[in-house]
Amino acid sequence: MSRLKGILATATLAALSTPAFADALTGQTQKQEVNIPAIAMFVAFVLLTLGITYWAAKQTKSAAQFYAAGGGITGFQNGLAIAGDYMSAASFLGIxxxxxxSGYDGLIYSVGFLVGWPIVTFLIAEPLRNLGKYTFADVASFRFEQTPIRVLAACGTLVTVAFYLIAQMVGAGQLIKLLFGLDYAYAVVIVGVLMIFYVMFGGMVATTWVQIIKACLLLAGASFMALMVMVHFGLSLTGLFNAAIAAHPKHQAIMAPGGFVSNPVSAVSLGLALMFGTAGLPHILMRFFTVADAKAARKSVLYATGFIGYFYILTFIIGFGAIALVATNPSYLTDASKGLLAIKGGSNMAAIHLADAVGGNLFLGFISAVAFATILAVVSGLTLSGASAVSHDLYATVFKGGRANEQDEVRVSKITTVVLGVIAIFLGILFEKINVAFMVGLAFAIAASCNFPVLLMSLMWKNMTTKGAVVGGFVGLISALIGVVLSPGVWVDVLGNAKGSAPFPYANPALFSMTLAFVCIWIFSKMDTSARAKLDKDGWDAQYVRSQTGIGASGASSH
Amino acid sequence: MASWQDIERNPKFIELVQARKTLGWTLSILTLAIYLAYILIIAFDPSIFGARMGDSVMTVGLPVGLFVIVITFLIVGYYVQKANATYDELTRQIVEESK
Structure with missing residues (x-):
């Protein structure tokens, strides 16, 4: 059972969660006392970002401004913003x-999060920037029949965003309950309303700057915390590890992998979901349209990879620091005799308590505020990408046949933002008890099985046709969903069926659903002899030259 | 303005695409291989990473995990440096010749 849970959690390491985190988010959290410095610093962050939103709103006149910040973000800024999108509060607190x-196992998760970025750099970032304008569907549908591909891409986007968004909202509610002593429902409403404000009024400009500020605060906070830990142990890693080994009930075992990734098939499947899910996350892909050209897109991934890798190394030091300094201090434990596991608020509070241990109440307040800001930034990015899929792909292209007026398109985006925000608040409250880890795992598996294969094949394979893309994409989407529902994590743990009865024995479906998507794209494209298939192939030259050289690409702010 | 097919026949275009494709796929496969090796060792024989290095409490798995993180960044860095140094100039020439 615990092994199953471990594997399921591994499946979800994808972005935000750990088994402990999931436990903490399934109703075991209790309200903390009201933390005044934390609330003060959080209010300061909100005021600052609302100020930015006001400034951004005055600039945001056109659709290009709203969706892509007019292409005026530099590679470095975008690198920070991507890192901001990717380093969620749960990956900070959860990892x-x-x-x-469990010590070393946290590092396995971090490595998994990072290895998707080279793939994004080499295969996706530059062609994406050269071909697209606002959404990845612009790229996936470049030479194909618009309506079916846009519908497919919008489904892939909305399903991914929905699961990811629910996970974030539930996480936000629970964390705020822990950090600030607010009621769960209030916390969810606050996050939802602020997010609607940022996205609706400030569009991509405000969202980008919220991400950048949050990324800087998070990196600074985590760096300071890791540094203070190292200073405490005389800048000696061995000293830190010795203290942690002495304090942890598993002792030397925390220095080695402990069985989270135990089934080879699940391990590989998970690895693929992680690696390729990153390259299919719509809110990450959308970030590449905010820079001027392919060169800036390429640079932004390099910066992002650096920041994210550095951040994961910090979380490792922070985790070990917490073992050494938090687990040994009775004031952070509910019952000192039970040691490490009796940490107040659950293991996700390890970094928060450590902030108090190394930096006092003020630093604790800072880290708490940063954690909340982080969630706010991530949900804003997600909502914007969902709203773009509805307004740009569905409304403007499918319903209006590409003849929508720009003002109307942006208006639809804003309405969608409000609708998505309200739905997110509603679902966040409804799913209070859901396992967040599961939702995130689903989001990554779907991104890897639907968005990624369609996008990659459309860029790489001349003979792909509309039919192949649509069949392959939907097969990937649906098989990923079915695979998750029939997996032990849902079939047994959520739906309450007998242990061992899960029809799909592995924790993550990506190995199968992603393969199936690629195979279906190939077979159905090969078999496609329609007139449309010829048009699709004839469109290759124009797409290929533009994706490779940028000739004809959307300019920085010409739209 | 040259046609798409003309550009595709430009030797510089062929050179650019070939060079970038070869490097991109090589590095992608390299990254995948490193990561799969890491995950498969953990899946099949985690004791390899649990082995202590000499008398130290440090285990083999720690520097290896750190290595995977750092090498990921270095691989991306190598590609970006290469692209900045050669591909951008080639692209500029192709765009120029296509006008």
Whole structure:
């Protein structure tokens, strides 16, 4: 059972979660006392970002401004913003919490999060920037029949965003309950309303700057915390590890992998979901349209990879620091005799308590505010990408046949933002008890099985046709969904069926659903002899030259 | 303005696409291989990473994990440096010749 849970959690390491995190988010959290410095610093962050939103709103007149910040973001800024999108509060609190609980295993998660970025750099970033304008569907549908591909891409986007968004909202509610002593429902409403404000009024400009500020705060906070830990142990890693080994009930075992990735098929399947899911996350892909050209897109991934890799190394030190400094201090434990596991608020609070241990109440407030800001930034990015799929792909292209007026398109985006925000608040409250880890795992598996194969094949394979893309994409989407529902994590743990009865024995479907998507794209394209198939192939030259050289690409702010 | 097919026949275009494709796929496969090796060792024989290095409490898995993170960044860095140094100039020439 615990092994199953471990594997399921591994499946979800994808972005935000750990088993402990999931436990903490399934109703075991209790309200903390009201933390005044944390609330003060959080209010300061909100005021600052609302100020930016006001400034951004005055600039955001055109659709290009709203969706893509007019292409005026530099590679460095975009690198920070991508890192901001990717380093969620749960990956900060969740991974450091996992390291706190099991040591080395946390590092496996971090590595998995990072290895998708080279793929994004080499195969996706530059062609994406050269071909697209606002959404990845612009690229996937470049030479194909618009309506079916846009519908497919919008489905892939909305399903991915929905699962990811629910996970974030539930996480936000639970964390705020823990950090600030607010009621769960209030916390979810606050996050939802602020997110609607940022996205609706400030569009991509405001969202980008919220991400950048948050990324800087998070990197600065985590760096300071890791540094203070190292200073405490005389800048000696061995000193830190010795203290942690002495304090942890598993002792030397925390220095080695402990069985989270135990089934080879699940391990590989998970690895693929992680690696390729990143290259299919719509809110990440959308970030590449905010820079001027392919060169800036390429640079932004390099910066992002650097920041994210550095951040994961910090969380590892923070986790070990928490073992050494938090687990040994009775004031952070509910019951000192039970040691490490009795940490107040669950293992996700390891980094928060450590902030108090190394930096006092003020630093604790800072880290708490940063954690909340982080969630706010991530949900804003997600909502914007969902709203773009509805307004740009469905409304403007499918319903209006590409003849929508720009003002109307942006208006539809804003209405969608409000609708998505309200739905997110509603679902966030409804799913209060859901396993967040599961939702995130689903989001990554779907991104890897639907968005990624369609996007990659449309860029790489001349003979792909509309039919192949649509069949392959939907097969990937549906098989990923079915695979998750029939997997032990849902079939047994959520739906309550007998242990061992899960029809699909592996924790993550990506190995199968992603392969199936690629195979279906290939077979159905090969078999496609329609007139449309000829048009699709004839469109290759124009797409290929433009994707490789940028000739004819959307300019920085010409739209 | 040259046609798409003309550009595709430009030797510089062929050179650019070939060079970038070869490098991109090589590095992608390299990244995948490193990561799969890491995950498969953990899946099949985690004790390899649990082995202590000499008398130290440090285990083999720690520098290896750190290595995977750092090498990922270096691989991206190598590609970006290469692209900035050669591909951009080639692209500029192709765009120029296509006008």
């Amino acid at each position: 450091s919490g996992l390291v706190y609980l």
